[in-house]
Amino acid sequence: xxxxxxxxxxxxxxxxxxxxxxxxxxxSPIGTLPSVAARLAKATFAPDLLMTDGVASLVxxxxxxxxxxYRAVFDTVWSGRxxxxxxxxxxxxxxxxxISCIGDHVRPRAQLVGMRGAPGNTIxxxxxxxxxxxxxxxxxxxxxxxxxxxxxxAAALGRSARFHGLRRVVTNxxxxxxETPDHAMRLVSCHxxxxxxxxxxxxxxxxxxxxxxxxxxxxxxxxxxxxRETLDPKGAAAQELAR
Amino acid sequence: xxxxxxxxxxxxxxxxxxMTIGIGGWGSxxxxxxxxxxLLRSPLKDLTVVSFAGPDLGMLCAAGKVKRAIxxxxxxxxxxxxxxxxxxxxxxxxxxxxxxEGMLQWGLYAAALRLPFLPTRAxxxxxxxxxxxxxxxxxxxxxxxxxxxxxxxxxxxxxxVHVHRADAAGNAQILGPDPYFDDLFCMAAKRRFVSCERVxxxxxxxxxxxLPTLRIHRGMVDAVVExxxxxxxxxxxxxxxxxxxxxxxxxxxxxxxxxWDAYQAKLVAGGT
Numbered sequence: 001x002x003x004x005x006x007x008x009x010x011x012x013x014x015x016x017x018x019x020x021x022x023x024x025x026x027x028s029p030i031g032t033l034p035s036v037a038a039r040l041a042k043a044t045f046a047p048d049l050l051m052t053d054g055v056a057s058l059v060x061x062x063x064x065x066x067x068x069x070y071r072a073v074f075d076t077v078w079s080g081r082x083x084x085x086x087x088x089x090x091x092x093x094x095x096x097x098x099i100s101c102i103g104d105h106v107r108p109r110a111q112l113v114g115m116r117g118a119p120g121n122t123i124x125x126x127x128x129x130x131x132x133x134x135x136x137x138x139x140x141x142x143x144x145x146x147x148x149x150x151x152x153x154a155a156a157l158g159r160s161a162r163f164h165g166l167r168r169v170v171t172n173x174x175x176x177x178x179e180t181p182d183h184a185m186r187l188v189s190c191h192x193x194x195x196x197x198x199x200x201x202x203x204x205x206x207x208x209x210x211x212x213x214x215x216x217x218x219x220x221x222x223x224x225x226x227x228r229e230t231l232d233p234k235g236a237a238a239q240e241l242a243r
Numbered sequence: 244x245x246x247x248x249x250x251x252x253x254x255x256x257x258x259x260x261x262m263t264i265g266i267g268g269w270g271s272x273x274x275x276x277x278x279x280x281x282l283l284r285s286p287l288k289d290l291t292v293v294s295f296a297g298p299d300l301g302m303l304c305a306a307g308k309v310k311r312a313i314x315x316x317x318x319x320x321x322x323x324x325x326x327x328x329x330x331x332x333x334x335x336x337x338x339x340x341x342x343x344e345g346m347l348q349w350g351l352y353a354a355a356l357r358l359p360f361l362p363t364r365a366x367x368x369x370x371x372x373x374x375x376x377x378x379x380x381x382x383x384x385x386x387x388x389x390x391x392x393x394x395x396x397x398x399x400x401x402x403x404v405h406v407h408r409a410d411a412a413g414n415a416q417i418l419g420p421d422p423y424f425d426d427l428f429c430m431a432a433k434r435r436f437v438s439c440e441r442v443x444x445x446x447x448x449x450x451x452x453x454l455p456t457l458r459i460h461r462g463m464v465d466a467v468v469e470x471x472x473x474x475x476x477x478x479x480x481x482x483x484x485x486x487x488x489x490x491x492x493x494x495x496x497x498x499x500x501x502x503w504d505a506y507q508a509k510l511v512a513g514g515t
Contacts, residue, residue: 056420069421070269070295074345078363100341105374107335113323114296114316119343120365149368157368160390164368 007172008033008238009219009227010191011130014170016041017217018128019083024048026068026076028084033237034130038085040223040231077117080163083126086118090143091129093184093205095166097122097148105145118147123154126165132241134171136204151183172241174199175216180208189214244412244445247467251281254436254466258282258401261310263291265351265397265432267404267425271297271319271485274477275405275438277470282308284511293351293397295344295423297325297477298493302510304331305503312337313397315344319490326497342371342378342394348424350397355430360393367392402432405474406459407482408448409439413464414457416448419480422458429463438470440482 015037019027027049029038035054042049042060050066052073053059058066068076076082089112090098099118103109121127127148131138146153154161168188169176175188186208187199196213219227255278258264264282268274279299282290289310294300296317303309305327317325331337342350345365353361362381366372372380372392381393404425407418415437417425429435437459443450448457473479476489496502 067420070423071348074348077345078365100370101332105339105341105370108332111324111329111332113318114314115341115343115369115371116316117344117365119367119369119371120345120363122369123364123367145374146368146370153368157390159387160364160367163364 005219005224006238007191008241009224010216011170011172011241012037012040012227012237013219013223014175014191014216015085015128015130016044018085018168018170019046019049022046022049022083022126024050026050026073026082028073028082030084030086031130032240033132034085036227036232036237040226043226043231044223074117074120077120077124080125082121083128083167084121085128085130086121086148088129088131088138088148090138090140091131091169092140092143092150094150094152095129095148095169095178095183095185096143096146096150096153097129098143098145099147100145102144115145115147119149122149122164122166123161124163126167128167129169131169131171134173134199134202136202139203139205141205151178155183173202176207184208186210187213189216191216192218244461246411247413247461247465248411248442249466249468251277251438251468251470254278254468255281255285255287257434258285258287260287261289262400263293263398265293265399265402265428266299267402267423267428268297268299268474268477269295269421269423270316271321271477271490272421273405273419273423273474273479274299275403275473276475276477277438277473278403278405278436278468279303280510283507293347293399295347296328298490301325301327304328304337306507309337311340313340313342313347315342315347319494321485321487322490322494326494327503330497340375342366342375343369346371346392346394347397348427349394351424351427351431353394353396354398355427358396360395362391363394364391366394397431399428399432401434401436402428403436403438404428404459405438405470405479407440407479408443408451409437409467410445410448411442411467412445413437413461413467414445414448415439415459415464416452416456417458418452418456418482426458426463429459435463435465436468437464437466438468438473440471440473440479442467442469
């Protein structure tokens with residue numbers, strides 16, 4: 001029997017799956033829905049993950065277990081023992097990501113937050129992306145500023161990019177990855193009720209389409225219980241999706 | 244020990260046009276806003292600002308003080324985008340030296356250690372290098388021969404940081420959960436200015452926090468300004484949280500025509 005679930009809960013599970021098998025590393029979700037997702041992963045199939053409270057404490061099961069000020073975060077980034085899930089205002093076919101600005105960098109049409117740690121994150125450790133509004137405005141042929149490094153740029157670097165790795169891109173429509181010969185973005189699964197055609201139309205570059213596209217795993221009854229009773233009782237993650 | 248206590252006005256009087264100023268804190272957290280307000284009131288111009296930036300950079304941009312910013316981001320944390328920085332960028336009003344936030348730390352550390360650069364992978368493959376032709380790469384002299392970013396030292400003419408307690412000699416105590424990179428800002432600078440919530444006697448410093456809270460010692464500090472609520476409206480935990488209402492009012496002012504002039508007039512009058 002299938003439990004009733006909502007789209008944001010499918011997205012949370014799909015994001016949580018990014019950290020499966022990561023072991024005892026720092027999980028750094030940026031944004032509300034990825035944060036709920038990382039806590040779901042930790043509460044279920046990835047119990048060894050390290051997570052901060054968003055300030056400077058490492059917290060496990062509601063108990064402070066360590067200190068992680070920004071300087072230690074940077075050290076952890078460069079040590080490679082981290083998997084970040086960032087957002088993207090633009091992302092291209094090879095996973096180059098932009099959070100800096102839209103337009104010419106000298107005088108942008110829209111200044112965004114800035115490249116933050118995206119260059120260092122992507123060149124040093126595992127990176128995934130969460131994109132709540134899958135559209136051709138975000139999935140573009142070419143990003144205006146390369147902040148997070150994509151596979152084509154990494155390939156050009158050779159050995160210096162040996163710690164680079166983009167794991168998955170989760171959107172409101174689908175799950176995508178880069179498991180193709182040239183690491184071009186591939187459609188892995190569509191969320192329930194979403195067609196391959198929907199995803200292709202919302203993507204501004206040609207996606208690699210496998211012969212068989214799965215349906216994204218839906219939440220189990222126990223995952224739904226955890227999400228609704230413990231991890232996100234106020235439904236904050238759903239609001240991020242609605243925006 | 245020398246008594247280094249002074250006022251924000253006397254601190255700013257030591258600065259001149261075109262200087263490179265490093266500002267401590269992070270986003271909208273523990274920013275030296277009393278010192279920033281003194282900068283706003285001054286006739287200083289053409290500054291280069293180095294910052295993990297928040298309203299410090301935003302206000303200085305709004306007031307037309309900034310020629311160049313070296314930054315990884317500008318954010319108000321609970322409000323993601325800094326409105327006045329955004330407006331200045333979209334007007335093409337400043338030179339934007341945008342780099343990875345770890346590169347920023349490395350540049351300060353290199354300056355602190357009097358090295359021309361420190362190597363890192365951060366920046367490789369990204370536009371952090373393409374947008375900043377002043378940055379170069381270096382090849383490892385060892386057998387690996389790896390090509391790395393040679394993050395240039397970010398030498399500062401002056402650093403401004405805000406802490407919780409300090410003594411008159413400049414021994415400074417950070418009681419909050421994160422020291423950010425305030426000690427590096429001080430070490431990277433020729434002139435080091437610390438404001439604090441409260442000046443205490445040296446023997447009182449360990450009353451409120453353990454030894455590692457004494458992150459900045461008097462050899463790293465030239466002047467001490469006692470500035471209660473000196474980080475306002477940014478957070479200064481555990482002394483006070485961010486004043487979210489005041490931050491929202493700041494952001495709202497950026498939506499009004501002439502909003503900055505009105506906001507600055509209130510600021511100069513002494514509000515937050």
